[in-house]
Amino acid sequence: MKILHETVQTIPRLPFKYYEHDPLTDINVAPHWHQGIELNYLVSGTTLKFVTDGQTNEYRPGDLWTTNRRVVHSASGPTEVDWVEFGLIIDDDFLQTQIPASANWQLTLNGAASSKTHPQAYADVRQQLVTIHDLLTTPTTDLLRLQILSYFYQLLVTLGQTFTVPLTATGPLSIK
Template structure:
């Protein structure tokens, strides 16, 4: 997966489709640092499981058939040990695309992550969404000249079902997934600053100035909400960036370390 599609606010659709669609079938330890984007993200576990998918401080362990939705501007992360047979689909709908088709999304959230609370009708629709997503999976596996037409249609059908049957007004909540809105905004501002400046030396005071908090409160606030220190988070972002540079094979280790904000190869290791 292209890391800039995850760590930045702007999501680039999979050409020529309207949404970004990706089939995960990697193996090994996967860690996607906490991040957010404007788009609406959907994760569908085909086989196996995702050990820890964190959405605004709520931890989910998925299994085959699990669907998770990350609403616009919600901080989320993934940590999992993926086995050979594990597979999952990610779809990110650009916010402008959703808003153009369904302007009501500005005042609503998609509430899909707790199926135990569904009414009988929603449970039936959930199965329909699972079926549609599985069709997307099959289309990704067997590409032909009609694949883009199928993927576009199925992705839109999935979005329509989510918006028609699983949305709730934002006004019903003082809290979005357990976190107050101003706290979510604070986390978003911090992670955005780090994602834009990870290659440089970042001081705690620089971040504190950007979000109008004291250094002391900033450190405590971040640790409470993200379950790791700001220093660890910065290193995780840098390590994730360095990982993709290593895969690319364009730079030597010293260049990768410097390019991604590490003081040395030893620090990167």
């Protein structure tokens, strides 16, 4: 099985790639990796199998999860399901410039378990991500870009304060 490197193209003048599952395509995503941190939200569908560094997690509608930088991951689920799923891939250069300590972040946002452990922060991340999603449906003006960034920065703060642990010297292996 070939593992691909995804070159992430950010939205012009925004420090992330936004993606939304195309309902006309398969939900299955081949193993790949990228430099940036990924934040996913499964709005509706059924159980989605998400493999990260060989470990399979199952996510259900309403679940949020992150994928750490340079980690091989893939997704699979039934093809006949009406999936609604979207998320962001955060530009790593931007993140490390704004938050140098993020170079040592190991993200821990992992679906229902995180929702139970940190219900308010989990709800905050969901609301921030949904608001960004909604704002991106209109043409981006300078003021709208600032509004999107205000939610994006708050999302980074919430992730950093609640859903990270420092990497250890013997932490997970990753592709560089």
